[in-house]
Amino acid sequence: MRFRFDVGGLPRYGRDRLGRACRVAGPLSLCAGGMVNGILDFVAGLGRAVLDMVRMAGKVALFGAVALSHVVRPPFYWRTLWGSLVEIGYFSLPVVALTALFSGGVIALQSYTGFAQYHAQNAIAGIVILAVTRELGPVLAGLMVAGRVGAAMSAEIGTMRVTDQIDALTTLSTNPMKYLVTPRLVAGTLALPFLVLIADILGVLGGFTVCVMKLDFSASAYIAATIASLKVMDVTVGLVKAAIFGFLITLMGCYHGYHSRGGAEGVGAATTAAVVAASILLLTFDYLLTDVFFSQ
């Protein structure tokens, strides 16, 4: 006779109590067999989760590749592209600008509290521009756009899916990928570098404002130090990161919206998934790109 104990879902105290019961009630081998089965179940579950993740990554990659293949194949939907550019690039400006402005100020303030102890205040301008152009600009702008545009995109396409509008496109001789997805991917890839450039400028302005207005730095000295620390490579890599982040954010928004099911609840779930996935991917790719460009 074979006994099977699945202890994977039990809390730790539950497993302990079960172990004690096994020791009291039966031979030790019985309990050991149950534990082995539990461990095997756990490993199997882990394997399934990994396989699901790989399958999902494959589907997303294929979705992106199909959408990109339409970039070079007519017809082109210029009005949809322009609308997406305005939505992402123009209407995201206020939120990105405010985030960058205050983040630059915070970096300056925090750096001052640390560096003042070692009389290294002169380095603050360099720290601000380095942090803003390399990391804060692209990452914060990306996260803001993921929250604002990624969610809206997923909700819009998801609603179109559950109200048959995407099927209607197909019946009207229009490829939904070409009409809905490709222009949004292109717009995201083009608009985010523009936003990051603005964020870079405003982030530096935030640091400058705090240092000059609050910490009594010399304006001309701060500007000179900023220019001396400004590196074309830092700005360029920040813009490259921004383009990749823009692609990833719109890809996640479109993918989850396109595959949403089950009415309003499904659209809500797709929207959440789009923002979460875009944010995680953005931070993961930020690390990978930093490693590629800056680790010597």
Add this chain to the structure above:
Amino acid sequence: MTEPTPKIRIRGLKKAFGPKVVLDGVDLDVMGGTSFVVIGGSGTGKSVLLRCILGLITPDAGSIEIDGVDVTTLTPRQREPYMARIGMLFQNGALFDSLSVWENVTFGLTAAARMGHGPRLTRAQSRARAGELLEQVGMDPAVGALSPAELSGGMQKRVGLARAIAARPEILFFDEPTTGLDPIMGAVIDGLIADCVRKLGSTAIAITHDMASAQRIGDRVGMLYEGRLIWQGLPSTLFDSGNPVVDQFTHGRREGPIKVDVGK
């Protein structure tokens, strides 16, 4: 003498979603210029049948021939010329929220022109054409400037119908055209559908569980039950079909061969 080829011929069409078999060998012939109405209870696969013909769902087995060509074997690109000959009215209208009513109505014309299947129209020409189409479905052309969200359910259905007939399609599909409408508006939509189909000389398939609608639209009616078309006949025989399943359904009886799962 050879028999004329049906405009739409379906043989052995099967579709299952996991363990649930929805279509289990549907056979159907629809002759050119006629209207066929598929009736059946909720969840019996009427919409799946329509979506299989449209290529929105890939069937598991069987063939769907349009003018003698099995469209299930075609690639999406090869299907494009066939799609350009089909118009579809969706259950809820499926109008594009981001576009105005007139842009919705002429969307198919613009798309066909992009694909090289029709003449290119300027925006002014498109708007004028949309006005004509809206008049055909009994609407004021001024409605063209509105957004779909500003229209009632009946008006959305009419705009959907105007969009479906815009390219003068050879084949028209109607997915529960009167669902959610009051009886008078339902009769108006049915009348418009019958008029449009007659004027265009199109072949039509409609799905509905509204018996009055089925009788108004159809030249022939068939009932889908347990994945098959179990009965076909004239609309006039709908309430006296001689088939116990059809009789129970058309008379709305609780007792009979159809067992309804009420979730107890």
